[in-house]
Amino acid sequence: MKKDFKNNLDIIKKIYLTLVFPRTAKNLAMDQILFRRRTPFPRIITMFITNKCNLSCEGCLNAEYRNKNITEEQVTLDHIKKILPELKKYKPMFYITGGEALINKHTFDIINLLSKNGIITAMSTNGFFLTENVDKILNSDLNFLSVSLDYYKKDVHNKIKGNNPEIFDRAISGLKDLISKRNGMKKLSFNIKINTVARKENYNELLKIYKFVENLGVDELCVQHYSFHTPSIKKTIDGFKEKTGIGEYCDGALIDEDYYLSPGKAEKLESELKKIYAMAANGKTKLSEKPAIDSLGKYYSGEFPNKDSFCLSPLNSMNILGNGDVCLCLGNKIGYLDGDVSLKEMWNSKESKKFQKKIIKEKFLPPCFGCHSLNYKYNN
Numbered sequence: 392m393k394k395d396f397k398n399n400l401d402i403i404k405k406i407y408l409t410l411v412f413p414r415t416a417k418n419l420a421m422d423q424i425l426f427r428r429r430t431p432f433p434r435i436i437t438m439f440i441t442n443k444c445n446l447s448c449e450g451c452l453n454a455e456y457r458n459k460n461i462t463e464e465q466v467t468l469d470h471i472k473k474i475l476p477e478l479k480k481y482k483p484m485f486y487i488t489g490g491e492a493l494i495n496k497h498t499f500d501i502i503n504l505l506s507k508n509g510i511i512t513a514m515s516t517n518g519f520f521l522t523e524n525v526d527k528i529l530n531s532d533l534n535f536l537s538v539s540l541d542y543y544k545k546d547v548h549n550k551i552k553g554n555n556p557e558i559f560d561r562a563i564s565g566l567k568d569l570i571s572k573r574n575g576m577k578k579l580s581f582n583i584k585i586n587t588v589a590r591k592e593n594y595n596e597l598l599k600i601y602k603f604v605e606n607l608g609v610d611e612l613c614v615q616h617y618s619f620h621t622p623s624i625k626k627t628i629d630g631f632k633e634k635t636g637i638g639e640y641c642d643g644a645l646i647d648e649d650y651y652l653s654p655g656k657a658e659k660l661e662s663e664l665k666k667i668y669a670m671a672a673n674g675k676t677k678l679s680e681k682p683a684i685d686s687l688g689k690y691y692s693g694e695f696p697n698k699d700s701f702c703l704s705p706l707n708s709m710n711i712l713g714n715g716d717v718c719l720c721l722g723n724k725i726g727y728l729d730g731d732v733s734l735k736e737m738w739n740s741k742e743s744k745k746f747q748k749k750i751i752k753e754k755f756l757p758p759c760f761g762c763h764s765l766n767y768k769y770n771n
C-alpha cells in the first residue's frame with residue numbers, strides 16, 4: 392500500500408514536471424534516445440554563485456578556492472539577466488551551488504527569475520542557513536533542494552563539518568520545518584534530497600542514516616562516494632595536467648594510505664547499500680548513488696577504472712565558476728561570464744569542441760578519477 396502510494400506520487404510528480412517544463416522534458420527524452428552525443432546547448436548548467444562558505448568540511452573539494460578573492464554576492468541578478476535569453480530559448484536545468492549558496496543575497500532573486508522563465512532550478516546547501524530561509528524556499532519555485540548530512544548524530548556530523556558546533560541542529564531543525572510546511576502546501580514540484588558522503592565515519596551505518604532521513608520525511612537519500620586521491624593517483628594526474636594543461640580544478644582529498652576503505656570495509660559498504668535499496672523499494676525515501684561504480688572495492692582501493700567507463704558531462708553540461716569562468720568539467724575554460732560571447736558561442740568554440748572530441752575518443756582522462764560525473768567500470 393505504502394509502495395503503491397509512493398509509486399503513484401512519483402508518477403504524478405514526473406507528469407507534473409513534464410507539463411510545467413515541456414521543452415526540458417523533451418530534451419531529456421531525446422538525450423535518452425541519442426545517448427552519448429554532444430548536445431546542441433548544455434542541458435545542465437551548474438553555477439557556483441559564491442566561493443564563500445561558512446564551514447570548512449573535511450575533504451571539501453573546494454578547499455583551495457573557498458573564501459578566496461570573493462565578495463558575498465559574487466554572482467548577481469545582472470549576470471543572470473545577461474544569459475537569460477539563451478536560457479529561455481534552450482531551457483537547460485540550472486543547478487545553483489557554492490561555496491554556500493545561501494550566503495549570496497541574490498540567490499532567491501536568481502531562482503525566481505529563472506523559474507518565471509520556465510527553467511527547472513536546483514540548489515545545494517550545507518543546511519546551516521536553512522531555518523531562516525524556509526519560507527523563502529517554499530515561496531520560490533525551486534524544484535530540487537539538496538542538503539548535506541553525513542551522519543545521524545550531531546557529534547560525528549559536526550566534526551566532519553569542520554567542528555562546527557551548530558551545523559547538525561541547525562540543518563535538522565530547518566529540514567523539519569521545511570518538510571512540515573512543504574507537506575502542508577502539497578508542493579508537487581519540490582523535491583528534498585539529502586546528500587551523504589560515504590566515508591570512514593559512516594560506511595557501516597548508512598542504514599541508520601537512511602532510517603533517520605526517512606523518518607524526517609525527505610524524498611531521497613543520495614549516497615555519494617568519497618572523492619580521494621592516493622599519492623600515486625595524484626602523481627599520474629599532476630603529470631597529465633602539466634603535459635596537457637587539462638584538469639586544473641579536478642582535485643580529490645589527498646589520503647596517505649594505499650586505499651581509502653580497505654576491501655573488507657568496501658564490502659561492508661556494498662552490503663549496507665544493498666540493504667537500503669531493499670528497504671527503499673518499500674519506503675517513503677528513494678535511494679540513489681553518485682557516481683555509478685560497478686566495483687566499490689576496486690574504486691576504494693584507488694584503482695583506475697577500465698576504458699568502458701564514460702562521462703557525458705562535457706557533452707551535455709557547463710559549469711560557471713564563482714569567478715565568472717565558464718568551463719567544461721571544472722578546469723577547461725571556454726569563456727568568461729562577463730565577456731561579450733554568448734554561452735552558445737562558448738559551447739561551440741574551438742576549445743570546447745576540441746575537449747569534447749578528446750572525451751568522446753578517450754572516454755575519460757586521468758583527472759577524472761574521483762569525479763562524480765564519471766560512470767566507473769571495472770568489470771567487463
Ligand code: SF4
Nearest residue numbers: 702704720759762765
Ligand atoms: S569525469 Fe572527467 S570528463 Fe567527466 S566531468 Fe569529471 S573531470 Fe570532466
